[in-house]
Amino acid sequence: MARMKFLCDADRCIECNACVTACKNENEVPWGINRRRVVTLNDGKPGERSVSMACMHCTDAPCAAVCPVNCIYTTADAVVLHNKDLCIGCGYCFYACPFGAPQYPKVGNFGSRGKMDKCTYCAGGPEADGSKEEFEKYGANRLAEGKLPLCAEMCSTKALLAGDSDIIAQIYKERVKTRGYGSGAWGWQTAYHESIAT
Amino acid sequence: MAKLIAAIRFIVGALALAFMVATVTPVPVSAQGGPTAATSEQQLMQQLKGGVIRGDVTIPDKKAANLIHPAGRNWQTFNTVTMKWIGGIAILGMVALLVIFYLWRGTMKIEGGRSGRTIVRFNGFERFVHWLTASTFIVLGITGLNITFGRVLLLPWMGPEAFSTWSEWAKYTHNYLSFAFTIGVVLVFLIWIGQNFPTAADIEWLKAGGGMGKGGGHAPAWKFNAGQKLLYWFIVLGGAAMIISGYMLMFPFYYGMGIGDMELAEVFHGVVGVLFIALILAHIYLGTFGMEGAFEAMSEGTVDLNWAKEHHPLWVEEEMGSKGAGSARTQPAE
Numbered sequence: 001m002a003r004m005k006f007l008c009d010a011d012r013c014i015e016c017n018a019c020v021t022a023c024k025n026e027n028e029v030p031w032g033i034n035r036r037r038v039v040t041l042n043d044g045k046p047g048e049r050s051v052s053m054a055c056m057h058c059t060d061a062p063c064a065a066v067c068p069v070n071c072i073y074t075t076a077d078a079v080v081l082h083n084k085d086l087c088i089g090c091g092y093c094f095y096a097c098p099f100g101a102p103q104y105p106k107v108g109n110f111g112s113r114g115k116m117d118k119c120t121y122c123a124g125g126p127e128a129d130g131s132k133e134e135f136e137k138y139g140a141n142r143l144a145e146g147k148l149p150l151c152a153e154m155c156s157t158k159a160l161l162a163g164d165s166d167i168i169a170q171i172y173k174e175r176v177k178t179r180g181y182g183s184g185a186w187g188w189q190t191a192y193h194e195s196i197a198t
Numbered sequence: 199m200a201k202l203i204a205a206i207r208f209i210v211g212a213l214a215l216a217f218m219v220a221t222v223t224p225v226p227v228s229a230q231g232g233p234t235a236a237t238s239e240q241q242l243m244q245q246l247k248g249g250v251i252r253g254d255v256t257i258p259d260k261k262a263a264n265l266i267h268p269a270g271r272n273w274q275t276f277n278t279v280t281m282k283w284i285g286g287i288a289i290l291g292m293v294a295l296l297v298i299f300y301l302w303r304g305t306m307k308i309e310g311g312r313s314g315r316t317i318v319r320f321n322g323f324e325r326f327v328h329w330l331t332a333s334t335f336i337v338l339g340i341t342g343l344n345i346t347f348g349r350v351l352l353l354p355w356m357g358p359e360a361f362s363t364w365s366e367w368a369k370y371t372h373n374y375l376s377f378a379f380t381i382g383v384v385l386v387f388l389i390w391i392g393q394n395f396p397t398a399a400d401i402e403w404l405k406a407g408g409g410m411g412k413g414g415g416h417a418p419a420w421k422f423n424a425g426q427k428l429l430y431w432f433i434v435l436g437g438a439a440m441i442i443s444g445y446m447l448m449f450p451f452y453y454g455m456g457i458g459d460m461e462l463a464e465v466f467h468g469v470v471g472v473l474f475i476a477l478i479l480a481h482i483y484l485g486t487f488g489m490e491g492a493f494e495a496m497s498e499g500t501v502d503l504n505w506a507k508e509h510h511p512l513w514v515e516e517e518m519g520s521k522g523a524g525s526a527r528t529q530p531a532e
Contacts, residue, residue: 010237017256034257039265041253047237051253053265062274068345069362070353086358088366090345091450095461096277098270100262112370183238190268195240 002164003078004121004143005192006152007172008052010183012159015040015050019151019160023054026122026150027139033103035119036151049183052151052160055080055101055119056191063093063102077143079121084137089113098190121162122149169196243268250458261451273461277346281465285346285472292476296483303412306489308505316500317517327389328496331382331433334375339475341368346468376444383437390430393421399512400424409509421513429481436474443467 015038023029023036036054041047057080064072064080071086072093082093091113094102104113124141127134134141142150152162161168169185173196176182185196242251243266251266320328344352344365353361403409403424406417417423422430446455446463485492491505506514 015256020257032259034259034262037255037257037259037262039253039255039263041242041251041265042237043254049237051265062270065274066277068349069365070349070358071362083358086362088362088369090365090369091447092277092345092464095457095464096270096274098267100264100267100457184240186239187266189239189243190266190271 003166004057004163005078005165005168005188006054006056006121006149007161007168007185007188007196009159009161009172009175010049010051010186011179011181012157012175013038013050013052014157014159016156019052019155022150022154023119026142027120028135029139030105030117033105033117035101035103035117051186052155053099053187054151055097055121056099056187057121058098058191059193062096062098066092066096068092073126075123077121077123079123079143081120081123081125081138082116082118083126084115084117087115089115093118099187119149122147165192172196239266248272250456261457264457267457269458269461273465276465277468281346281468282350284469285343288472288476289479292479296480296488300483300488303410305487306410308491308502309508310504312491312502313504315503317503317506317514318499319495319501319506320499322499324389325496325499327382327385330378331386334379334382335474335478337375338372338379339471339478341372342471343475344368346472373448376441376448379437380441383433383441386430386437387434390422394427394430396424396427400427416508416511418512419510420516421510423510429477432474432477436470436477439470440467440474443470 017038020034020036020038024034027035029035036052038050038052040050042049057074057078059078061072061074061080063082064070064074067082068090069086069088071084072080072082074080089104089106089112091104093116094100094104101118102116103118104116106112106114120138120141122140122142124130124134124144125138127137129141129144140150142148147153148162152160161171172182172185189195239251248268250264250269252264255263345368348361348365348368352364356364397420399418399420400423403417403419408423408425409417419426443463443466446452446460447467450460485496491502495501503514
C-alpha cells in the first residue's frame, strides 16, 4: 500500500487559493470551515513564501492519539479519517493538531461544538465508498475512484503535490536540484518525523 | 544580605525563564522581515524553538494563520502518557494509602463513648452548601475521569456506539454542572472563611499528627482542625483553578486566548483535577467509616458532645462558654 502525503512546494505556490476553492466545492464543506487554507509567511517582504496547508495525515497522528472516544483512525493508505457518528465534539483533536486541521461547525460556547470536520484526503469516511451518507458527512471519496485529492490535482503551478510519499519526495528533490533552491517540505518534520534531504 | 539578594534574584530569574518557556508565544514571522528573514521551514523551526510558525491568511478565520504548531505533539504525549500516570498514581495511590491506614488504625472510635447529648455542628444552609458542592464534584470527577481513562477502561466493553453516547452526555453534564459547582465553591469560601484562618492551635494539631496515630492522643482544634483548614484552602484555591481553566476550555479563543493557552489550561485542569479527587477520597474516608460519629455532622447537622470534645475541644468550649450548657445550641438525644 502507498503512504499518502501532501507536499507543498512553497517556492511555487502563488497564493491563488484555487486549492481552497476546489476543496470547498468538491466536498461541499460546511459554512465557516476551511479544510485547506493558504498561509503566507513574510507577506509583502523579502523572503515571502506561501504554503497551502490542510490535515497532513500524520504518522502517529496526535488527533487520533488524544481522542477520548477513539473515533479517528488511519487507513491502509495512511490517510487519517474520522467517524462523525462517534465524535462528541470535545475539542481535544483540535488542541493536539500541529496544523490546525480539525474544526467545528459551531462556535463552541458551553462545549457545544458539533461534529469535528477536517480534510479527508478526498477519501470520505467509514460509510460505504461513494454512498450518499458518506458524501453528506465527509464529502467526496475520490481515492476510492483511483483519483488524488482535488486540491493537488488542480493546482495551477503544481506547487501542491499529493500521492505516495516516495514519489512526491522524488519529484520535489528533482525540482530543488534543477532550480538550485527549495524551502523544504513544510510540516513534514512535525507530521512524519522526517524531512526530505535536498 | 548580598547573598540573599543574589539568591532571590536567581529564583525570580529562574521563575521568569520557566514562565517564558512554558507559555508558547506565537512569534509573528512577518515581524522579523528584512532580507535575512528565514524562508525555509528548518530555519524557522530553529529560530522559533518549538513556537508557532504564523503567517497571514486572506480568509476571515484568522486562527487559520497558524501554519505549524509543533507543541501539539508534546500535548499529545502529555495526554496519552503523562496524564494517565499522574492520574493513576494519585488516585490508586490514595486508595492504597487509605486501605493501609484503615487496616493499621481501624475506625477511630469516640473514646469516651456516646454521651447521649448532641451539639449542633452545621446548620441547614451549611449542609446544603456542602452537599451541593459534593454532589456536583462527584459527577464532575467521574465525567472528567471518563475523558482520560474511559477510552482504556470503558470503551473495550461498552463498544464504540454506547461509549460515544455516554461520553457525549458526560461531556454536556460536565460542562453544565460546572456552574452549580462554581456556586458551591464560592459559597464554601464565603460561609467558612471566618473559621479557616491559621491559629496557634493548628501548629499543635499538626505536631500531634492530628491525633490520628494509634491510641489517639488529643490535638486541639477550633471548629476546623488544621487538616480541615488545609482541605478548605485546597477546595477554594484548587476549585478556583479548576473553574478558571475549565471555562477557558469551554469558551475557546475568548479574550485573545491562543491554542497554546488552551493546551496549558487542559494540562492544569487535568493535573489539579486528579489531585483534587485524591484529596476528596481521603476526606470521604475520614468523614464516613474512618471515624465514628463524623458523618452525622453533615447528614443531621449535629454531633455527639463527646465526639466534639475529643476532636474540637476549643470549639466546644467556645460554644458552651458563650451559650451555656443545656442552651438552645445543645439538645438531649431523643
